Amino acid sequence: MAALSSKSSLLLSHSNKLFLNPNSSFLPLFIPFSRRNQTKKRLGLSVAVPTSVETKQVGKNNSSDDSPVVLPTNDSSEELLRIRHTCAHVMAMAVQKLFPEAKVTIGPWIDNGFYYDFDMEPLSDKDLKKIKKEMDRIINRNLPLVREEISRDEAEKRISAINEPYKMEILDRINQDPITIYHIGNEWWDLCAGPHVNSTGKINKKAIELESIAGAYWRGDENNQMLQRIYGTAWETEEQLRAYLHFKEEAKRRDHRRIGLDLDLFSIQDEAGGGLVFWHPKGAIVRHIIEDTWRRMHTQHGYGLLYTPHVAKADLWKISGHLDFYRENMFEQMKIEDELYQLRPMNCPYHILIYKRKQHSYRDFPIRVAELGTVYRYELSGSLHGLFRVRGFTQDDAHIFCLEDQIKDEIRGVLDLTEEILLQFGFNKYEVNLSTRPEKSVGGNDIWEKATRALRDALEDKGWDYQIDEGGGAFYGPKIDLKIEDALGRKWQCSTVQWTEKSYYKNNLKAKPPTSPEIAFFAWASESFNHVLPSCVWSSSHSESKVWVDFNLPQRFDITYIDSNSEKKRPIMIHRAILGSLERFFGVLIEHYAGDFPLWLSPIQTRVLPVTDTQLEYCNQVTRTLKDNGIRAEVSHGERLPKLIRNAEKLKIPLMAVVGPKEVDTHSVTVRSRFGGELGTMSIDDFVSRIKFAIENRISL
Helix, strand or coil: CCCCCCCCCCCCCCCCCCCCCCCCCCCCCCCCCCCCCCCCCCCCCCCCCCCCCCCCCEEECCCCCCEECCCCCCCHHHHHHHHHHHHHHHHHHHHHHHHHCEEECCCEEECCEEEEEEEEECCCCHHHHHHHHHHHHHHHHCCCCEEEEECCCHHHHHHHHHHHHHHHHHHHHHHCEEEEEEEEEECCCCCCCCCCCCCCCHHHHHHHHEEEEEEEEEHHCCCCCCEEEEEEECCHHHHHHHHHHHHHHHHEEEEHHHHHHHHCEEEEECCCCCCCCEEEEHHHHHHHHHHHHHHHHHCCCCECCCCCEEEHHHHHHHHHCHHHCCCCHCCCCECCCCCCEEEECCCCHHCCCCHCCCEEEHCCEEEEEEEEEEECCCHHHHHHHHCCCCCCEEEEEEEEECCCCHHHHHHHHHHHHHHHHHHHCCCCCCEEEECCCCCCCCCCHHHHHHHHHHHHHHHHHCECCCCCCCCCCEEEEEEEEEECCCCCCEEEEEEEEEECCCCCCCCCCCCCCCCCCCCCEEECCCCCCCCCCCCCCCCCCCCCCCCCCCCCCCHHHCCEECCCCCCEEEEEEECCCCEHHHHHHHHHHHHHHHHCCCCCCCCEEEEEEEECCCHHHHHHHHHHHHHCCCCCCECCCCCCCHHHHHHHHHHHCCEEEECCHHHHHHHEEEEEECEEHHHHHHEHHHHHHHHHHHHHHHCCC
8 A cells, every 4th residue: 555645635445544433433454455566665654743743533423424524634634733823823912912921932733733831920720711712703703814924123122112022043043135014904913934824714613722831941941931832633524623622631541651550560760760660570571572573683683682781981972972962861980990971862873892802804794783772862852752752762673784795785784674673463464664865964975976876776676665855864974764664543653764975074963853853864975084073873762862963983993894805994883773762662652552462462362251269270370371371461359259350351361261269170271351252161271272273373363
């Protein structure tokens, strides 16, 4: 099935796709994934919670039958973008009518709506209702939106006259003339470049909802004033809003923080500190399965597995450049025997040191090493978010050292491994994009052409269809972006394959980070490069980063090999991580399955339930037999059977083996499946063999 462009309305049909009807309860429809002809297969769709939600949802309109409500995006509908932008202005006007002391700052459109930041006293949910009513009045008045161009001096006069200090600061940062402002009637105006609808009456007031209030520092700096941010959502029709809100409720139901608590999977405890994850026994079982799968598949693909220290001398991070460029994102150093040590923020320098332990020959390549390495990043407490943004997390880092003529095959191998691993965990729908050289970039034409060709050839050789994002590459090299889709149709940026040019780049250049850089491959090419900055991508498990600048580790650490002419050369280095942060990937898995893990992945696969405690001894025997066969099982008793069944269902345990007097006499169990219903009575041996077959084939019982 062809992937959908991010610039079109999304029509999604895929395995695990959830169709939503605002007037009915959620019914997930699981459609088997068909691996149709692998050549020219588009693995595509839309995500990244927390970046954007782009899904097809089904709602009921005013017609007699159900018909699809397709949620457009800002890219697919310019009218929707205009509506959302105008809603931000209308909301700001409403706020200042109700709270004249409020100072306005900025109010952009965002993926699902809009927000505006105000310097004012804290707001309440009751205030949101008042603001929405005032917005409705402004919309009903059908006031025109009028664009005006004025001089900078005139803009300063007008801003001073209404005493808006934040707008004056914004004006100072506008580096072009004339200055444009937008008026709502003759009553309110804002510095703005547009676009907007022609009048407030073009907005459907029944397709708008104010969603929440949050705190936000002015310009994202904790040293600045804390502002009141109001979030809203806006759509073209009431049906779209209803479908979106229904989707939002389902996303809330799947929130990994709530499910993690309900199923006792993990916790983050204040006594230990924010952003530090405690894996409870059940969550740890899932993690062990993820890690075992990862290790097995990497070993099969020729990777050597590593373990490296959690700390190192601070000098190591000076060489890599992290202390110069990312000190604010690193924990404080510790002094040990008059030397400074640093908790590691990255794994890459450690792998370089292992490479450097001996001189390599060109005959040694490719060299592939991988590690599940825990790293530590200093994050502000206000930015922490469950498993998605933490201070300590384990990355599945890997590095490939190879020759120039091995690049395409190695990248192809990374693509193969990526697909194999993601399929193991139920992610079988992807969107693939090849991003080419942007207008502002470093490096010569030859190296850009060579790098782009290598990535394109790997994709063609793989047989994947892909879209070309002209000019969408990073300043230091072209890239392949791969996004996976979860059961709600949300897209998570999963993988980036990148070859980075190693030319000199000014320290003050700030590159925009990818939405979800936690899963990325980065390739650094060889001796023709002379980059003098730090050399490791600041790969984060979070959706927001300060500054993401790509650097040159091979150059800084001076790694070499001996070529066929007995000359020293610098090898190619490919950096990649498929799952990224295990913590974040676990959070994605929880939300993808809503905690209803498939049998093979479930922390408890079978719960044995006695009708009365008289059967408890036999239940213990059954449980021991299951455990001896590698099946994760436990006994639950002490309640009436209906309560035991409800408890097991609440904990989303896939199988229940009910034991009464009849089962004891016949050495059997009566099986109830969470997915398949009543399976009847069967012998213990039959039960064990059926479970093992289901686990081996990744199917439900």
